[in-house]
Amino acid sequence: MSTISKIEAFIYQKLGKENDGTITLDTPLLDVGLVDSIIALLLVDFIEAEFDIEFLPNEVRPENLNTLRLINSFIDSKKEGID
Amino acid sequence: MNGLQSFLANLEQFGERPALLHPDGEILNYLELSAMADEFSQLLAQKQNNKRCKIGIWLPKVPEKVAAILGVLTTNSVYVPLDYTSPAKRNLFIIEDCKLEGLILEKKQMDKVKGFENTKVYEIESFPALVFIQFHRENLPEISPKLATIFYTSGSTGTPKGVLLSHENILCFVEWASSIFDLQEQVILSIAPFHFDLSTFDLYAGLMNGCTIILADHNQAKNPRLIVDFIARYKVTCIYATPTFYNLLAVHGRLSKFDFSSLSQILFAGEIFPLKQFQLLKSYWQHPTYYNLYGPTETNVCTYYEVPTSIDESIAAFPIGKNCPYAKSKVDEKGELWVSGKSVALGYWNQDTLTQQRFVLDEKGVLWFKTGDVVNVDKDGNYVFEGRKDRMIKRRGYRIELDEIENAFKNHPLLEQAAVISAKKEDQLSIKLFFLPINEETAPSEMDLRLYANESLPMYMMPDAFIPIKAIPKTSTHKVNYQALKTL
Numbered sequence: 001m002s003t004i005s006k007i008e009a010f011i012y013q014k015l016g017k018e019n020d021g022t023i024t025l026d027t028p029l030l031d032v033g034l035v036d037s038i039i040a041l042l043l044v045d046f047i048e049a050e051f052d053i054e055f056l057p058n059e060v061r062p063e064n065l066n067t068l069r070l071i072n073s074f075i076d077s078k079k080e081g082i083d
Numbered sequence: 084m085n086g087l088q089s090f091l092a093n094l095e096q097f098g099e100r101p102a103l104l105h106p107d108g109e110i111l112n113y114l115e116l117s118a119m120a121d122e123f124s125q126l127l128a129q130k131q132n133n134k135r136c137k138i139g140i141w142l143p144k145v146p147e148k149v150a151a152i153l154g155v156l157t158t159n160s161v162y163v164p165l166d167y168t169s170p171a172k173r174n175l176f177i178i179e180d181c182k183l184e185g186l187i188l189e190k191k192q193m194d195k196v197k198g199f200e201n202t203k204v205y206e207i208e209s210f211p212a213l214v215f216i217q218f219h220r221e222n223l224p225e226i227s228p229k230l231a232t233i234f235y236t237s238g239s240t241g242t243p244k245g246v247l248l249s250h251e252n253i254l255c256f257v258e259w260a261s262s263i264f265d266l267q268e269q270v271i272l273s274i275a276p277f278h279f280d281l282s283t284f285d286l287y288a289g290l291m292n293g294c295t296i297i298l299a300d301h302n303q304a305k306n307p308r309l310i311v312d313f314i315a316r317y318k319v320t321c322i323y324a325t326p327t328f329y330n331l332l333a334v335h336g337r338l339s340k341f342d343f344s345s346l347s348q349i350l351f352a353g354e355i356f357p358l359k360q361f362q363l364l365k366s367y368w369q370h371p372t373y374y375n376l377y378g379p380t381e382t383n384v385c386t387y388y389e390v391p392t393s394i395d396e397s398i399a400a401f402p403i404g405k406n407c408p409y410a411k412s413k414v415d416e417k418g419e420l421w422v423s424g425k426s427v428a429l430g431y432w433n434q435d436t437l438t439q440q441r442f443v444l445d446e447k448g449v450l451w452f453k454t455g456d457v458v459n460v461d462k463d464g465n466y467v468f469e470g471r472k473d474r475m476i477k478r479r480g481y482r483i484e485l486d487e488i489e490n491a492f493k494n495h496p497l498l499e500q501a502a503v504i505s506a507k508k509e510d511q512l513s514i515k516l517f518f519l520p521i522n523e524e525t526a527p528s529e530m531d532l533r534l535y536a537n538e539s540l541p542m543y544m545m546p547d548a549f550i551p552i553k554a555i556p557k558t559s560t561h562k563v564n565y566q567a568l569k570t571l
Binding site: 022027031032033034036037038040041044045055057058060061062 | 312
């Protein structure tokens with residue numbers, strides 16, 4: 001499974017619903033309240049465990065979490081930093 | 084001098100002690116804060132011809148916001164704090180509803196208020212990022228000389244309502260807080276936004292006692308990793324926040340990694356603190372004393388309860404306790420808690436009928452506020468919160484009228500009907516919207532409805548579930564049958 005589909009699956013699971021196509025690559029997850037502040041923190045924990053990266057305290061913010069695309073590029077940039 | 088002015092005039096006594104600390108790095112000592120507040124008061128005195136008026140403050144939680152509030156109070160005017168995170172539409176409603184005469188705003192946000200006529204915009208020399216907008220209005224109703232601020236809160240008619248708070252309302256609470264808590268030159272972490280009553284503790288009790296106040300803004304307050312770092316780094320001693328906030332810290336803040344020995348007093352209010360969640364927090368923070376404070380915006384804190392060191396595990400949640408010395412209370416035959424005393428607000432702005440329904444004079448001429456909260460009394464004489472009489476809910480510490488959400492969706496052009504209920508599932512309260520589209524083909528999707536809500540409702544009012552329905556169930560009197568919706 002790709003990074004994006006793993007995250008997408010995690011969010012749908014937290015929302016307790018099937019993947020009905022609501023979330024696209026650029027859906028503003030935080031802005032429309034699909035991912036609320038609590039799910040956002042669970043998502044951070046999930047990403048850290050799943051992709052073996054760590055968010056610094058000031059990296060837990062909308063600029064890195066608002067869309068699947070932003071999350072994906074944040075993970076990529078973290079992984080590049082490690083390699 | 085009115086109540087709050089007299090202590091504001093004394094801020095300089097704390098000299099170079101840090102007054103405000105913005106976690107982005109800015110530190111302001113008491114002399115600097117006082118000077119900054121003076122600049123705002125001079126600006127207002129000059130532009131408003133020393134007339135007492137209502138000034139909106141639409142700023143993020145930065146030191147300038149505190150200085151602007153103090154500046155407004157110093158000129159004997161009334162401040163109206165707007166929610167920086169609210170949709171512009173909601174704040175624009177408040178500006179008009181409240182008949183604001185002035186507004187302090189970030190220059191970059193100016194396009195948000197361009198729809199108003201008869202305005203003048205002034206650059207503020209000392210604060211180049213901000214502007215002062217003057218609204219020319221005529222035939223304004225007189226403002227009570229007692230009034231200090233208007234806090235807007237969720238309204239059941241579909242629009243927010245303004246609670247009129249007097250100088251005395253704030254002062255009686257602050258003076259009591261200063262006597263019961265150890266506040267002398269403490270370090271307070273300010274989590275609540277300034278349009279919430281919890282902030283009156285941070286701001287006024289804090290500044291009156293020479294405390295250092297750490298301003299956490301709306302994004303920082305949602306980031307437990309950052310917050311725990313602030314607490315440890317700045318050696319915070321006192322916090323007043325919601326149980327939801329503390330629970331986020333306990334679950335996501337990695338508390339075991341930090342030293343919290345500075346913490347001495349933890350105050351919470353706004354909702355029930357489930358015992359299990361409290362105990363998780365206490366397993367990390369064993370030393371502080373914990374207090375449960377209770378009171379709606381209309382009465383501010385009116386009862387309190389000190390959490391004992393050994394807790395009765397059979398209780399589901401802590402009592403809300405007994406009256407603060409400035410408050411009196413009684414319980415009517417339906418179990419509703421009524422509160423009177425110096426902390427009871429002056430009423431709602433421009434809503435006489437609602438004010439008369441909720442603020443009631445008894446035969447002796449005493450004004451009581453009917454809280455809408457149903458309570459019991461435990462064996463020790465403490466009040467215990469049981470529930471609500473109406474459709475107001477508390478979700479994550481936020482006060483929400485379900486009818487405000489419902490009305491927002493009833494106004495959606497593609498919806499025939501809408502009904503909103505709350506449902507509880509494992510300590511979590513969720514909000515469900517049931518909607519009937521005008522016709523199937525143009526039925527809005529969940530995303531359409533979320534985007535629509537985003538334009539008019541604060542994020543904390545966003546429904547969790549969007550459920551299309553063929554017909555909204557009705558009672559025999561043709562009202563929405565909310566009980567029936569709960570069984571769906």
